[in-house]
C-alpha cells in the first residue's frame with residue numbers, strides 16, 4: 404500500500420455496493436464530507452531548513468492512556484461488514500500500533516472480547532467505549548458498567564446525534580438491517596433482552612452531569628463544533644473533546660473540523676485535550692491538525708479500508724503509514740521538537756514574514 408487513498412479504492416472495489424455506500428457515505432448531498440477533505444488541501448505548510456534533526460518523539464498522553472503517536476481509531480460501527488474477523492482484528496492491530504481504539508456501541512463484537520484481544524497483544528493499550536446515551540438511564544448505566552468491567556479507560560459520549568442523519572445512499576440501497584448472524588452484542592440489557600440503539604433528542608448538559616456522577620472513568624464528548632460548547636464541556640468536567648462532524652454523516656452543511664479548530668483551541672486554552680477527526684488521510688493532515696492546536700487526531704474510514712483489504716495487517720498498515728508520513732512531514736518542515744509544531748508552520752498568503 405502506498406497511500407490511504409489508494410487503499411480506499413481497493414476496499415471500495417471489494418465491498419458489496421450496499422456496504423461500500425454505508426461506509427463511505429454521509430448525510431444529504433455530502434457537502435461536509437467534501438469539505439473535510441478539501442479543507443486539508445487548502446492549508447499550506449511552511450517549512451524551515453538547516454535546523455538539524457527531529458530529536459523528540461510523538462508520545463501523547465490522553466485521559467486513560469498513553470499513545471506512541473497522536474493518531475487513534477475513531478469509533479465506527481459494524482466491522483464484520485468489512486472483514487469476518489471484525490473488531491478483534493482492528494483491536495489487535497491498534498494495540499500493536501501502540502495506539503488507542505474507540506469501540507463503537509454498534510460493534511459486532513462484545514467490548515469485553517475486544518479489550519481482551521487488545522490487551523493480549525499489548526497490556527498497556529487503552530480502549531475507550533463510545534456511547535449514545537439511551538433514554539432508559541438504567542440501561543445506559545448497564546452499558547457504562549459493562550465498559551468498566553471490560554477494562555475500558557474512557558467513555559466517549561457522542562453528542563452530535565439527537566436524531567439520525569439522513570443518508571441518501573442507505574435509503575436508496577434499502578440498508579436497514581445487518582446480514583443474518585451479525586448483531587450488536589453490546590446491546591443486550593441486564594435482563595438478557597436485545598435492545599436497539601435509540602437516538603435521544605431530549606439530551607442536555609444535565610445528562611452529562613448525571614453521567615459524571617455515575618462513573619469515575621474519564622468522559623470524552625464527541626461531536627463538538629462550537630467554541631461555546633467547548634467552554635460548557637470544560638464546565639461540566641469532561642476530560643477531553645473530540646472535534647467532529649461525524650465524518651459528514653450527521654448534519655450535512657456543517658463546516659470542516661480543521662477550519663473550526665483555531666477558534667476551538669482558543670476557547671479550550673489548553674485546559675483539555677482536543678482530538679480532531681474528519682478527513683485525515685495523510686501524515687501532513689495530522690501535522691496541520693497538531694499545528695493548529697489539537698492534541699491528537701482520530702481516523703474513521705481509513706481503518707475500515709485497511710480491515711476490508713487485509714484484516715488485522717491492513718489496519719496495522721494504515722496506522723503505520725500515517726505514523727511514518729507524520730514523521731516525514733515533521734522532518735521536512737524542519738521541526739526539532741514538538742514545540743516547533745505550532746501555528747507558525749501554517750502558511751497563509753496574507754503573511755509576508757515568518
Ligand SMILES: Cc1cc2nc3c(=O)[nH]c(=O)nc-3n(C[C@H](O)[C@H](O)[C@H](O)COP(=O)(O)O)c2cc1C
Nearest residue numbers: 426477478479480507561649650681682702703704
Ligand atoms: C462507517 C462509519 C460508522 C461510524 N460509526 C460511528 C459510531 O458508531 N459512533 C460514533 O460516534 N461515530 C461513528 N462514526 C463517525 C466516526 O467516529 C468519525 O467521526 C468519522 O468517521 C471521522 O471521519 P473520517 O471517516 O473522515 O475519518 C462512524 C463513521 C463511519 C464512516
Ligand SMILES: CC(C)CC(=O)C(=O)O
Nearest residue numbers: 479480507509600649652
Ligand atoms: C449504527 C450507527 C449508530 C453508527 C453511526 O454512528 C454511523 O453510521 O455513523
